[in-house]
Amino acid sequence: MKRPIHLYLSLIATTGLILSSSIAQVRIATFDIDATPPVGTELAYDPVKRHDEISLRCRGLAIIGAGEPIVLCAIDWIGVANASHDVFRESLAEAAGTSRERVAVHALHQHDAPRSDFSSEAIIQELGIRNYNLFDSFYQRQVIHRAALALKEAIADARTVTHYGWGTAKVEDVVSNRRILGPDGKVRVMRFTTARDPLIRAEPVGVVDPEVSLISFWNEETPVAVLSYFATHPQSYYRTGIPSPDFPGIARFLRGQGQPKALHVHFNGAGGNIGAGKYNDGNTENRILLAKRLADGMLTAWEGTEKFLLTSSSVGWQSEPVALPLAKHLDEKVLMAKIDTKSSDGYEAITQLAYLRRVQSGHKIDITCLSIGDARVVHMPGELFVEYQLAAKAMRPDLQVAMAAYGDYGTAYIGTEISYSEGGYETSERATNVGPESEAVLTSIMRRLLDAN
Numbered sequence: 001m002k003r004p005i006h007l008y009l010s011l012i013a014t015t016g017l018i019l020s021s022s023i024a025q026v027r028i029a030t031f032d033i034d035a036t037p038p039v040g041t042e043l044a045y046d047p048v049k050r051h052d053e054i055s056l057r058c059r060g061l062a063i064i065g066a067g068e069p070i071v072l073c074a075i076d077w078i079g080v081a082n083a084s085h086d087v088f089r090e091s092l093a094e095a096a097g098t099s100r101e102r103v104a105v106h107a108l109h110q111h112d113a114p115r116s117d118f119s120s121e122a123i124i125q126e127l128g129i130r131n132y133n134l135f136d137s138f139y140q141r142q143v144i145h146r147a148a149l150a151l152k153e154a155i156a157d158a159r160t161v162t163h164y165g166w167g168t169a170k171v172e173d174v175v176s177n178r179r180i181l182g183p184d185g186k187v188r189v190m191r192f193t194t195a196r197d198p199l200i201r202a203e204p205v206g207v208v209d210p211e212v213s214l215i216s217f218w219n220e221e222t223p224v225a226v227l228s229y230f231a232t233h234p235q236s237y238y239r240t241g242i243p244s245p246d247f248p249g250i251a252r253f254l255r256g257q258g259q260p261k262a263l264h265v266h267f268n269g270a271g272g273n274i275g276a277g278k279y280n281d282g283n284t285e286n287r288i289l290l291a292k293r294l295a296d297g298m299l300t301a302w303e304g305t306e307k308f309l310l311t312s313s314s315v316g317w318q319s320e321p322v323a324l325p326l327a328k329h330l331d332e333k334v335l336m337a338k339i340d341t342k343s344s345d346g347y348e349a350i351t352q353l354a355y356l357r358r359v360q361s362g363h364k365i366d367i368t369c370l371s372i373g374d375a376r377v378v379h380m381p382g383e384l385f386v387e388y389q390l391a392a393k394a395m396r397p398d399l400q401v402a403m404a405a406y407g408d409y410g411t412a413y414i415g416t417e418i419s420y421s422e423g424g425y426e427t428s429e430r431a432t433n434v435g436p437e438s439e440a441v442l443t444s445i446m447r448r449l450l451d452a453n
Contacts, residue, residue, distance in 0.1 A: 024312040026066060027158035028217050028224050029096075030263040031150040032059035035075055035143050036243045037114050042133045044078040044115050049241030054253060056113055056243050058147050059265050061217075061225050062096045064158050066315035069098040070370065071151065072227065073105045074267050075143075076245040079409030080107050082119035082354050084137070088144050095148040096155060101319045101366055104379040107406045108268045110246045111238035116140045119354035119410070127339065134347065159224050164314070164372050165216035166400045167305035171297035174290055175232045175271075176278035177206025177386075179424045187424035193235040195277035208274050209389050212294070213402040214301045215375055216262065217310070223262035226255070228298055229377070229402040231269030231386050236280055236287035247276075250291035255298045267404035272383035272413050273426055308373050316371035318452045320445050321364035324381075324411060325435040330356045348430050355410040355433045365408050367442070369449035375400040378446055382411035382434075383426070385419065391443055396450045414438055 035058040039048050060073030071092045080088055089103040096103075121135040180203050182188030195201045212230040216223055234248045245252070252266040280286045308314075330352055338349035370377040376399050378392050384405040393401045412433045413426040420427045420436035427436075 024065060025160050025162070026310055026312055026315060027064040028161050029062040029064060029151065029154035029158035030059070030225050031061070031147065031154040032057060032263060033143070033146050033150050035077065037139050041114065041139055042136065043113060043241070043243065044111055045239050046241045048243060052242045052244060054245060054249065056245055057249070058143060059263060060151070061263070061265065062151060062155060062158070063315060064155070066312040067317070068102055069096040070315070070317050071096050071098065071103040072265065072370070073103070073147070074265050075105070075107055076110055076249055077107045077113045078109055078111055078115045079406060080105055081115070081117040081351070081409035082358050083122070084116040084118045084140065085408040085410070087118060091144050091148040092151055095152040101368070102317055104368055104404065104407065106267050106379065106404045107409060108245070108248055108266065109234055109271070109383070109406050110244060110249065111235050112240055112242060112244040112246070114140065115409070117351060117354060117410070119358055120350045123350055123354055129339075135350070160219055161217040161224055161310055162220055163218040163307045164310045164375070165214070165218060165305040165307045166375050167214045167216075167301035167303075168211050169297045169300035169304060170210050171212050171230065171294055172210070173279050174276055174293050175208045175210055175274045176276070177208055178233070178273050178275055178277060179419070179422070179426070180206070181422065185422060187422050190425055191277040193233050193275035193277055194237065194280050194282045196282050201278050201281065203278070205278060207386060207390070209269065209386050212297045212301050213400070214298065214305060215372060215377070215402070216305060218307060223259055226259065226262050226264045226302070227377075228252070228255070228264065228266045229269050229404060230266070230294060230297075231271040231274060231389055231403070231405070233271050233275035234268060236276065236290055237282065237284055247287050247291040247294060250288070251294035251298060254291065254295040255302070258299065259302070268406050269403045270380065270384040270386045270389035270405045272405070273385045273415070273419075310373070314373045317368065318371070318449045319366050319368045320449060321366050322441060322445055323359060323364045324414070324441060325437040326356065326359055327429070327433050327435050329429040330433060332356060351412070352433055355412075358410060365411070367445050367449065369452070375402070376450055377402045377404060378449060379407055380405045380442070381408040381414070382406070383413040385415050385426070387416050388442060388446070392446050392450065395447050399450070401450070414442070
């Protein structure tokens with residue numbers, strides 16, 4: 001029996017819609033602005049004396065076409081904490097026409113760079129403390145505003161991407177663990193980012209993740225954007241009064257020169273307890289050597305990149321809010337007694353009070369995961385120990401897993417459970433705002449996010 005022609009036309013149209021939906025294309029909008037503070041502005045430790053040859057950057061991208069836009073942003077600041085992190089994400093979300101939960105903002109943690117914490121600034125204003133310029137947010141709010149404007153303009157010129165790429169490589173002679181344990185299982189000595197003592201440099205590398213991971217977006221054979229992930233404290237030297245993206249920023253610049261058609265956005269992984277100390281005796285020439293080694297690893301990962309077809313169904317986003325267990329030493333009365341305008345104890349007390357009040361108000365931190373084909377990127381807060389990154393990769397060996405840490409900086413250091421009993425700087429009362437129970441909470445969330453799709 002012959003079927004009416006309109007049935008065939010309807011079937012063809014329906015099939016076409018299904019096929020079109022299954023291969024819906026993704027677009028990428030990239031943005032990049034100067035985030036260097038003007039002369040006289042406070043960096044993390046010193047005021048800006050002058051500017052040098054290379055600037056601090058705030059750059060990122062929006063992924064469009066897979067539900068509400070997804071925004072990823074990395075900035076060359078030491079940290080973006082508490083209300084600053086909220087405002088930054090909200091501003092980018094509004095610019096992209098998406099929700100805050102689908103925006104990830106991460107600092108690279110360079111030390112000749114500003115810190116941003118609007119919650120701490122509010123405490124300074126509440127207490128009427130004057131001449132504490134470290135928390136002055138005037139310039140920081142300008143950067144956030146300009147980043148949002150740049151993203152909004154970029155959305156209008158978003159480019160179609162047909163493929164994504166994944167590549168990894170080992171970075172040689174850059175990272176080592178900072179915590180050197182003694183026979184009793186306690187931290188015997190700290191090997192910070194500069195280790196002048198040759199005996200300390202000679203200690204074993206320790207637990208690190210030497211792998212750099214690259215996710216790239218392509219329009220056929222043309223690269224549009226590259227996201228790189230590498231875990232380390234990013235200092236070669238600092239306290240110069242000259243804003244610097246340090247060796248990761250220089251490596252990013254070198255790769256941008258190597259692939260000028262693509263915007264290169266770099267993220268710091270879980271580098272809370274690792275750095276360049278084994279390979280850095282304080283000689284200023286080491287900045288370029290470390291940058292070149294990281295750039296060489298990035299190049300090797302780029303050359304080994306495999307490309308895969310990218311459609312809207314290839315892209316996913318998962319988010320889970322969490323309130324991490326507070327450190328037991330956080331007590332408002334004790335912290336209020338420490339606050340002054342001259343000592344480091346005062347500064348730390350302000351930031352700890354800001355975080356304490358934030359958690360007590362019911363605020364939670366979003367832990368998120370980006371899915372692109374078989375690639376996953378977990379977005380984490382604070383100065384996270386490298387063990388979290390290694391654990392995430394071990395959870396899903398069937399996937400290609402990367403991590404960006406230094407999201408909400410309000411937590412400060414986040415150690416593993418055992419590290420809080422080992423001693424050392426990172427888990428001391430001055431350095432961490434969360435308790436050892438955080439490991440169980442975070443690993444549980446990581447597993448759920450990685451198993452979600």
